[in-house]
Structure formats: C-alpha cells, structure tokens
Amino acid sequence: xxxxxxxxxxxxxxxxxxxxxxxxxxxxxxxxxxxxxxxxxxxxxxxxxxxxxxxxxxxxxxxxxxxxxxxxxxxxxxxxxxxxxxxxxxxxxxxxxxxxxxxxxxxxxxxxxxxxxxxxxxx
Numbered sequence: 001x002x003x004x005x006x007x008x009x010x011x012x013x014x015x016x017x018x019x020x021x022x023x024x025x026x027x028x029x030x031x032x033x034x035x036x037x038x039x040x041x042x043x044x045x046x047x048x049x050x051x052x053x054x055x056x057x058x059x060x061x062x063x064x065x066x067x068x069x070x071x072x073x074x075x076x077x078x079x080x081x082x083x084x085x086x087x088x089x090x091x092x093x094x095x096x097x098x099x100x101x102x103x104x105x106x107x108x109x110x111x112x113x114x115x116x117x118x119x120x121x122x123x
C-alpha cells in the first residue's frame with residue numbers, strides 16, 4: 001500500500017511551523033506538506049490545497065474547523081474518496097501520523113482524530 005500523504009493547511013506561517021516541528025521531532029522529512037493562506041484568494045487557496053493533494057490518498061489537516069483554510073479544503077476535497085479532512089490539527093496528531101501513514105485512509109483518519117483529541121484532553 002502506498003503511504004498516505006499529509007497536507008497541513010493553516011493561517012499565516014502556522015502550517016509551515018507545525019510541519020517543521022514534526023520533522024524535527026521525528027527525523028522524517030518530506031511526508032508532510034504545508035500550505036498557507038497568505039497572499040491568496042479563496043479560489044487560490046483551494047487550488048493550492050488541491051494541487052498539494054493531487055490524486056494521492058491524503059489526509060488534509062486544517063488548523064481551524066471554520067475559516068478560509070477549512071472551507072478551501074472542504075470545498076474542493078471534502079467529497080473525494082481518496083481524501084479525508086481533519087480540522088483542529090495539533091503537533092501530537094502530526095507526529096503520530098508520520099509513523100502510521102501506511103494505514104488505510106479511513107483508519108488513519110480515525111486514528112489521527114483520536115490521538116489529537118487525547119492530546120488536548122489533559123492528564
């Protein structure tokens with residue numbers, strides 16, 4: 001099975017910083033792509049996200065469950081069978097994804113949501 005692609009979409013430099021941090025922690029590079037909404041229209045952002053995903057099985061991690069980044073991901077990709085969109089990305093979720101991207105799409109998306117949710121639940 002082809003490993004899943006991870007695309008992180010965020011406001012400003014957030015996605016770039018999260019991808020960089022995940023790479024520093026895991027030592028794994030080139031698995032996560034970052035997309036920013038800086039200096040682009042809604043249509044341009046949607047095109048950026050679609051280009052990053054392409055035809056590859058992918059999970060798109062979005063910073064907020066509303067706003068330009070979320071709407072750009074959902075508008076262009078929300079119904080595609082090879083893409084899952086998860087809002088509320090956190091670093092724990094990305095680090096775990098890097099090491100479990102060999103999973104099938106739906107189980108990987110479920111795992112990402114669960115791992116990310118536990119990370120914010122606190123001790």
